[in-house]
Amino acid sequence: MPEGESRKTILVVDDEPEIRKLVGAMVSQFGYRALTADSGEHALTLYKNLEEPVEMLITDVVAPGMSGPMLADKLTALQPDLKVLYISGYDNTQVVQKYVVEKGHSLLSKPFSVEELRQKMSTLLSRPAKVKAGF
Secondary structure, rough: OOOOOOOEEEEEEEOOOOHHHHHHHHHOOOOOOOEEEOOOOHHHHHHOOOEEEEEEEEEEOOOOOHHHHHHHHHHHHOOOOOHHHHHHHHOHHHHHHHHHHHHHHEEEEEEHHHHHHHHHHHHHOOOOOOOOOOO
16 A cells, blocks of 8 residues: 555445445445455455455355355454444345344445445444453
């Protein structure tokens, strides 16, 4: 990365090409560096080859192969301070309740507007990192 460039990197994962491209374009429009992946496996490969930290993972909850929560668990094991934003068209299912809501992660229901995504990302990125303490 050129000196002085400090854009935060956001990893966008969705198996639907149109959604992936659209969310990636929105993230770039907000001034972040968007990396896009079409699967959890692809996202892990990208992540492991990066030299800079990823500030946020934006992932669909339901995906073929590795689900969004499985990917988030793997990445937060490697980077505990990683912010996670789930996007889903299924906001009331048991999977969403168990792996997103109950774990305290943020969820943005599809379809969402550019402003809704911007606001949710801004709120998440401004939160202090969770401290893994005994309470």
